[in-house]
Amino acid sequence: MADDPIRAALKAHLSVNREWLALQREEIVEPALEIVDPHHHVWNLPGNTYMFDDVLADFNSGHNIVASVHVQAHSMYRARGPEEFKPVGETEFITGVAAQSASGDYGPTRICAGIIGTTDIMLGTKVSPVLEAHIAAGGGRFRGIRPTTAWHESTQVRALDIQPHILRQAEARAAIGCIDKLGLTLDLWLFFTQLDEAREICEAFPNLVVVINHAGGVVGIGPYQDKRDEVFAAWREKIRALAKCPNARMKLGGLAMRYAGFQFNRLPAPPSSDLLAEKWGPYFQACIEAFGPRRCMFESNFPVDRAMCNYHAVWNAYKKIAKGFSADEKRALFRQTASDTYGINDES
Numbered sequence: 001m002a003d004d005p006i007r008a009a010l011k012a013h014l015s016v017n018r019e020w021l022a023l024q025r026e027e028i029v030e031p032a033l034e035i036v037d038p039h040h041h042v043w044n045l046p047g048n049t050y051m052f053d054d055v056l057a058d059f060n061s062g063h064n065i066v067a068s069v070h071v072q073a074h075s076m077y078r079a080r081g082p083e084e085f086k087p088v089g090e091t092e093f094i095t096g097v098a099a100q101s102a103s104g105d106y107g108p109t110r111i112c113a114g115i116i117g118t119t120d121i122m123l124g125t126k127v128s129p130v131l132e133a134h135i136a137a138g139g140g141r142f143r144g145i146r147p148t149t150a151w152h153e154s155t156q157v158r159a160l161d162i163q164p165h166i167l168r169q170a171e172a173r174a175a176i177g178c179i180d181k182l183g184l185t186l187d188l189w190l191f192f193t194q195l196d197e198a199r200e201i202c203e204a205f206p207n208l209v210v211v212i213n214h215a216g217g218v219v220g221i222g223p224y225q226d227k228r229d230e231v232f233a234a235w236r237e238k239i240r241a242l243a244k245c246p247n248a249r250m251k252l253g254g255l256a257m258r259y260a261g262f263q264f265n266r267l268p269a270p271p272s273s274d275l276l277a278e279k280w281g282p283y284f285q286a287c288i289e290a291f292g293p294r295r296c297m298f299e300s301n302f303p304v305d306r307a308m309c310n311y312h313a314v315w316n317a318y319k320k321i322a323k324g325f326s327a328d329e330k331r332a333l334f335r336q337t338a339s340d341t342y343g344i345n346d347e348s
Helices: 003-013 053-059 088-103 120-139 172-181 192-203 228-242 274-292 309-319 327-342
Strands: 034-040 043-045 048-050 063-069 110-119 142-145 184-190 210-212 249-251 296-298
Touching: 034 048, 034 210, 034 296, 048 053, 053 088, 053 110, 053 309, 063 088, 063 327, 088 110, 088 120, 110 309, 120 142, 120 172, 172 184, 172 192, 184 192, 192 210, 192 228, 192 249, 249 274, 249 327, 274 296, 274 309, 296 327, 309 327
Parallel strands: 034 063, 063 110, 110 142, 142 184, 184 210, 210 249, 249 296
Antiparallel strands: 043 048
């Protein structure tokens, strides 16, 4: 199938150097701590594959990953049929991956115990049959939708040429209403400059669980290069306003994407967990302070973040950042918030 613009953008900015990653290895911190990874991808893109065996290798690198949630990745779409139903192919594929894991032949981790798919929210109310098709294809694991929403006025920042301020469009609001009616969650990846729009959605749909991805889209490239303190202050103000919405949740991760501007991939060797904790700690601590541990969840965002760091180092960094929290608070940050948000229980 010819590349759509989203697949082309993914290929353009994701590059994993396996030999470089192999240069770094460290002891696992708190290896018994149970983790639900609420944000990873399984995909097959030319030159950039991250399939079941790759996921399994990372999950088995030392941490106690008990379950995970796959988040839409624009991969394995249907090649035929109506355009609006093609993303259901990804859900069909991930359901197979989840079944492979659920066989127990590959260990106790329940990979893809939850599935987040996607749809074009500009379909308005016509999105309903697409949502129902996702649910039917998910085998009881389909949990929600992540539409394409990340937009910035700077071409140095935005990944895609999509319609600006899409969350304020009447059609998008109608589609979100359908998502809400079906009891699904809404994941949003957007840049910090769009957090006011996310807050408006939370306020307009108070019963809808809205999950903000990647710590609210910190940006440190393009017009924000060398303005980290200024960006942090503006980002934190928006985070605090958003946290006043009780239906909002925050994923802590994604800062190894190029947008955050840390450029760990330019180091001679992959960053240690100490370095990751030093650079990321202020952002995640600010999120936890605003939302509380029971509305925050650590995420890996692999394999996207794999371009800048190792899976085991990411979770070591998170554990070091959370060192001062109580056992109950750690349980929330590493497992319970994700389990409650996405309905990942011991029987799923």
